Amino acid sequence: MEIVIALFVFAFGLVFGSFYNVAGLRIPVGESIAYPPSHCTTCDRRLTAGDLVPVLSFLVLRGKCRSCGERIRWVYPFMEFVTALLFAGAYLQFGLTPEFFVAVLFLSLLVIITVSDIAYMLIPDKVLLPIGAVLLVARLFVPLNPWWDSIVGGLVGFSLLMLIALVSKGGMGGGDIKLFFVIGLVLGTAGTLLTLFLASLIGAVAGIIQLRVTKQGRKTPIPFGPWIALASVIVYFWGSQLMSLYMGLW
Template structure:
């Protein structure tokens, strides 16, 4: 039994890294309007096709020492980082949910959040091609997650989209300029579809805390001219808050309630 659990754990991690490799394609190509299916993987510097044995998640980066085999151009550390992060996500969900529909559902949800986060970091956009279908797809949470109900899904979408829309509208009304993009609104609606109203409120609170800390750190590291132009994407922090809810949200909420008593 122990050996089987170890085997499934290893396979979960490997499966996650393989999906992470695909997410790298999505992150790189989707903002540029390129197909995520063709052409096959190639070096972005010299366009040389990458053979499958040089395209193994994490391992190939280490073997090639972070450089293209053909032109020696450096390979971004982001590639193995995304693969590792997705592998850890799959492993963590197996430990929490086992081999269940809920684990598969939340892995798909987390994988989309990883792609959204890195695209938002690079381009300050959240593609509608991910968030809008995501709202529909993750509305099936009531099918895969035992504690979710269809009414929770509906209220989660309305709360997720409505709360940030109200914040964005109020900011624009007071400051006469846009402070939050529509992508964040659609992202929180997608998160609401997957986690319900409670997940939306938890995500918004923790995402704001993480965003504030991240913003302070970014401002501290930036130069004086960069501080004026700094734009901190909110998507990664919302994604982090959503996954924290999936893994530890209920226990954190219970701890907070007990703390207030």
């Protein structure tokens, strides 16, 4: 039965992942998420139901528009599949408990801001603030242990990123700062610190690889949001094991 529910949640994640792609690409530029309907950005043909089946349509169409043959951006099927995996993973980790619904909200936020940061190097307040507010309320009903760790974690995350932004004179965006407040609410103080460490490490390695591959200069701006999201997922699912492993080394 658990596998059946996990598959259902996976399918649920595919559908919502498709919607999160739209939200992440349209909201930052002030476009409606409902109008115009989904269409090819090259030939402007309105997509049919057969073109909009998450992941499967991309595979059937071989990654190209049915009409004009223009390549479909890889981010669409990738984020659909990732969202499905995250939702199914959250179910397998937490079951149908209140924490599962916190997880779905949190993971949804991370997916949307990843899409928007990749596309525009922007974490939109119109996404971050409403979901952050709901997570704040949710943590009152589904608290960490101790309950106040959410508030402390949020304040620590916000303060650290603000300090980094001030020291680096704008090297950290306002969206990243507010995002870490939300991360603190969900993960608590220790989880927030571990997320910052992992995000910095992963981001540094990925940045070096990107600069070497693209031959860009060191001052080329690189989105940090995706690496924050990846680190947050790692800590949310495996943070306690990582901290236990670290403590075991000493």
